[in-house]
Every structure is written in C-alpha cells, then in structure tokens.
Amino acid sequence: MAPHALSDSTTTKMNGHDESTSTKMSKQDHPTLKRDLAQYSRRRSTSGQYADNLEVDVLIVGAGFGGIYLLHEMRQAGYKTVIYEAGTSLGGVWRFNAYPGARTDSEVPVYELSIPELWKDWTWSTNYPGYEELQQYFDYADKKLNLSQDCSYETVVNGARFDEENGKWTVSTVDGRKAKCRFLIIAAGFASKRYIPSYKGIDKFRGTIQHVAFWPPNASDVRGRRCAVIGTGASGVQVIQEWGPVASEVKVFQRSLNMAIPMGKRDLTAEEQNKLKPLYPQLFSLREKNFGGYHFDFAENNVFDVPAEEREAFYESLWSRGGFRYWLGNYKNYLYDMEANRDVYDFWARKIRARVHDPRKRELLCPVEPPFAFGVKRPCLEQNYFEQFNRDSVDVVDISYESGNSIQEFTETGIKTTDGNHHEFDVIAIATGFDISTGGMTNMGLESVDGRNLQDEWKSSALTYLGTTVPRYPNMFHLYGPQGPTLLCNGPTSVEVQGRWIRDAINAINRQGLKFIDPTPEASKSWKQRINDISNTTLFPTCKTTHMGGDVPGKPFEQVSYPGGLVNYHRELRAVLPEWKGFRTALAT
Numbered sequence: 001m002a003p004h005a006l007s008d009s010t011t012t013k014m015n016g017h018d019e020s021t022s023t024k025m026s027k028q029d030h031p032t033l034k035r036d037l038a039q040y041s042r043r044r045s046t047s048g049q050y051a052d053n054l055e056v057d058v059l060i061v062g063a064g065f066g067g068i069y070l071l072h073e074m075r076q077a078g079y080k081t082v083i084y085e086a087g088t089s090l091g092g093v094w095r096f097n098a099y100p101g102a103r104t105d106s107e108v109p110v111y112e113l114s115i116p117e118l119w120k121d122w123t124w125s126t127n128y129p130g131y132e133e134l135q136q137y138f139d140y141a142d143k144k145l146n147l148s149q150d151c152s153y154e155t156v157v158n159g160a161r162f163d164e165e166n167g168k169w170t171v172s173t174v175d176g177r178k179a180k181c182r183f184l185i186i187a188a189g190f191a192s193k194r195y196i197p198s199y200k201g202i203d204k205f206r207g208t209i210q211h212v213a214f215w216p217p218n219a220s221d222v223r224g225r226r227c228a229v230i231g232t233g234a235s236g237v238q239v240i241q242e243w244g245p246v247a248s249e250v251k252v253f254q255r256s257l258n259m260a261i262p263m264g265k266r267d268l269t270a271e272e273q274n275k276l277k278p279l280y281p282q283l284f285s286l287r288e289k290n291f292g293g294y295h296f297d298f299a300e301n302n303v304f305d306v307p308a309e310e311r312e313a314f315y316e317s318l319w320s321r322g323g324f325r326y327w328l329g330n331y332k333n334y335l336y337d338m339e340a341n342r343d344v345y346d347f348w349a350r351k352i353r354a355r356v357h358d359p360r361k362r363e364l365l366c367p368v369e370p371p372f373a374f375g376v377k378r379p380c381l382e383q384n385y386f387e388q389f390n391r392d393s394v395d396v397v398d399i400s401y402e403s404g405n406s407i408q409e410f411t412e413t414g415i416k417t418t419d420g421n422h423h424e425f426d427v428i429a430i431a432t433g434f435d436i437s438t439g440g441m442t443n444m445g446l447e448s449v450d451g452r453n454l455q456d457e458w459k460s461s462a463l464t465y466l467g468t469t470v471p472r473y474p475n476m477f478h479l480y481g482p483q484g485p486t487l488l489c490n491g492p493t494s495v496e497v498q499g500r501w502i503r504d505a506i507n508a509i510n511r512q513g514l515k516f517i518d519p520t521p522e523a524s525k526s527w528k529q530r531i532n533d534i535s536n537t538t539l540f541p542t543c544k545t546t547h548m549g550g551d552v553p554g555k556p557f558e559q560v561s562y563p564g565g566l567v568n569y570h571r572e573l574r575a576v577l578p579e580w581k582g583f584r585t586a587l588a589t
Helices: 065-076 131-145 234-243 270-289 308-321 338-353 359-365 386-390 491-511 521-535 566-574
Strands: 054-061 081-084 157-163 168-173 178-186 208-211 226-230 249-254 394-398 407-410 414-417 422-424 427-430 476-478 514-519 583-587
Touching: 054 065, 065 081, 065 131, 065 491, 226 234, 234 249, 270 491, 270 566, 308 338, 359 386, 359 394, 386 394, 476 491, 491 514, 491 566, 514 521
Parallel strands: 054 081, 054 178, 178 476, 208 427, 226 249, 226 427, 249 394
Antiparallel strands: 157 168, 168 178, 407 414, 414 422, 514 583
C-alpha cells in the first residue's frame, strides 16, 4: 500500500453491518486470519534491548520512518533510546505490507529520509518503489546506522502509564516484559490497527483469506484461481491491478468508488539520481514549504478565474505528469467550492470513462454524477486499474448503501450477498483498511495519570495538542498520527517536521530542569477547535471518509488531520517553544 493505503471509505453508514456489533470478532476465528499485532508477539532474547525491567531515557514504539528518524535524532542528542517494534525488522507498515502490488504513492526522493548517510550512496530502481525495494531500503538504513542494536523486534506494547512522582513511564509488552523511560514516543503511524468488519461466518471459509496488511507473501500466486477483493482503497486498487491479468476470475466488492488518478511510474537510473544528489538538501528543504510535503503546491488561481480552454490545458498538464499533482497541485479553491470541485471531477470522469468499455461497470466506477466531491477522499494512484475491468474475468459487485446490496455472510466456499447471489472463491483479500489515525494509539493500553484508558477517553472524540501530545499523558509524544498533517501530507516530510520538534522539546525539558510537561485540556480543546474551524471551511465534512474518521462503526465523525497545510502547521507547532505555551510544567526536584 501507499503510505496512505486507506480503506474503501463510505459516504454513509456501514452498509449491512449493525454499528453496535460490527467491531466485534466472530465467535470463532478463521484458523489463519490475522487480526491484531499481538498475534506477532515473540520474545527473541532475555538480554540487551529484550531484557525485562529495562531503563532508558527514551522509548519509541514503532520502527517505520518516524521511529527510525527519532532513534537517530535521540542518539545524536545523547539519549539512551530503544525502539519496540511489532515487526520482524525495520520498516513499520512496510514489513507487513507484502500483498501483490504494494508500493508507495509518493515519489522518491520525496519519499525518503533526509539523513545524508541514507541517500548519498543509495539509488532506487523506480520513482514509486514497491514493498520489496522499500524493505531493502530499511535494511540498508539498518546497516548504515546500526539501528537494530537498539531495536526490540516482535515486541507489542499492551500497556503504559506515567508516574508523576518519579517522572517516568512504565511500559508493558504482550510477552510480559516491563520497561521504564522518561519519554515515551508513539511512532506507530496512522495505519497500524487493521480493520476487519464482523462478517458473519468468516471463520467458515476454507480458502486463503487475509487482511491485505497481513498478507502472507507465499499466497501471492493466484494464477488460475478465483479471487475476491473486498474494498477499493489504495491496497485494493493495487491488488486488483496485479491479480486482474493472472487470476481466472476477480470480483471486486465496492462500497464506494475510487477516484484514482495516474501514478506516472517510471524507471530510474543511478546516473540520473546521482546527478541530482548535489541538490538533495535543497529538495528536502523545499518539500517542507508546500501544503502536502511534496515539491508542488496549489495553483494561485481559482477554477473559474481562467477560461475553459486554459483550465482544460492545466488539468491535462497535471494529469500527464502524474502523482498527486491533480489532487494537491490543482486550483486553490476546488476543495472549498462545490461548483469548482465539479469542474475538477468532470475532467476526471471524462478521462476515466473513456477507459472503461462496459456501460454497467463504467457507471459504477466513474459515473457522470459524482457521489461525493473529488479530493475529499484521498485519491489513489493507479497504473492500469480501470483497464482491468475491461476483462471478462474481472467484475465489480456493487455493495454500496444506495444499492441495497451487501455482504450477508461467508460460506465454506465463498461469499453470499443479500441480493441472493453466492460467489465462489479460492482466495479472498480483505482490503477494508484501518482504524484510521487513532487506532494505533488506542489499541496500545495507554493510561492517563488519572488512570483512564485512552481508548475510553477517545471514544467520543480524539483530543491532542499540536498533533504531538495528549493532555494528562505527560512526557508522551506522537507523530504521524491524529491531528497532525498526517493524511494530507507526505509521510517522511511530516515525521521530520514533527520529529525535530519532539527532539527540541525533550532537549528543552532537560535544559530547563523540568521533570515533565503536560498539555492543558484547555489548549488541547482550542487546538481541536482550530482544526475543526479550518476543516469546516472546506468540503471535507460533506461526507464520511478517512479524513473524517474512516469506516470503523461508532468512530466519531470528525477531522482527523490538520487541514491547514504543512507550512501553517509548522509555524503553529514552533510557536509554543521555548515558553511551553499551552502546557503545564513541573520542575525536577
């Protein structure tokens, strides 16, 4: 998946699933279906970073881009630091995303860390690397920076609480260990908690079935097999592109269409990358000066400021260059004005409708009338997604709320839908996404100083300050999660902006002789209101998508990311230091 491999977002309630029960597991689990990171817990050793009663300055949860960047920064600053990572090695979500076609949706070098040791002698084979090459990149990072010496792998955190008296966190793991740290950093990202709806009878299915983010690499060969893909988010799109040409049959269960746009993938040579490397420092700086952390930004004009011919030419230029330019490099008002948005959608629809031959499929995949505004659901990047549906062997099953059809139950041999059809399969890929943004943190057993569980506290609404701290959780930081730039920003760009601030905050705590810092509830509520005020000027709240809380039933309908752009976020984040505006502080005794 891309760094934002989001689920098949709904524009209404979850179709065919009662909200009071849809988050519960089946009474009897499928023997091979993985549901939770805890199923990967294994203690490798009893010494070093795997020791019980470990004491460190900083404990980081997660070894993706954010965890690696902060481990490097903490080491540079002289802090004894360890990472707890659920996977078998570095890479975070990229260690688990081994499904067919999984690749990033941000181009390199934008989608890599700015640490010089990691780019000076490294080159990519393509501008949009797949999961295999990304895993090689993380292995290279490990070799260059010797990161694994401070990483505890296959380690899943299931509890953490701060003691104000001694100023330390006690962190517990699924395998029974305890560790103490002054500073706890949650670098689990926005997509660490998989979401699998409580489909009736899912345990009965006798074929291969798995959530794509837990996909077993040895199950990738589907030649001559009957396949189902449930969901058409980024992961679903990528799987369909891979399976369409080789499977005997692919049926795509679609709740809402994906307004996917061209990726623009191409091969890269080492020579062209090395010629550009003298400019890499400037490129890494430039990506922090744009709305979404890329090397492009919204146009200066509004949609109807220019004649129709000029608009068409501009749209075509964005389209032909590929990537997220048609999303985050388009006219500046199209995410704020529905009429302007319709013009952007109409161009998209004309482009895609010309590629889909069957009238029924065309109307489901790219209708003339938009079911929701373009861009309010993060568009996925595709290479030949829509062409797959021109194959007789690839079909789309409409399970949208409007259709009245839904998945009724799983059987031993396939899926039964409420319209009376029974679809038989050998392989089922569940591409229903994640408990987006907040799920990684709420699934970790975090407790406030009042003894309340974060999962309970955030049931009605998430509350952070600056998208990096949480009130009543002193000396705890998070990045690439709730109420930061996250879903509207390139991953490595966002984690470096937040990571540097976390580094500077920890340094300031020690320099000023503080025991801990803790954001006030008032400042946190003000931050949340700030996010909502910005969001309410846009079209994002016009439908339920991942940007507004995602698909998990019962999850609050609210903006989960800072929607004002990275430049504004960076300015607001930096404004609170060194005076600790919005925080209560306690001096060390």
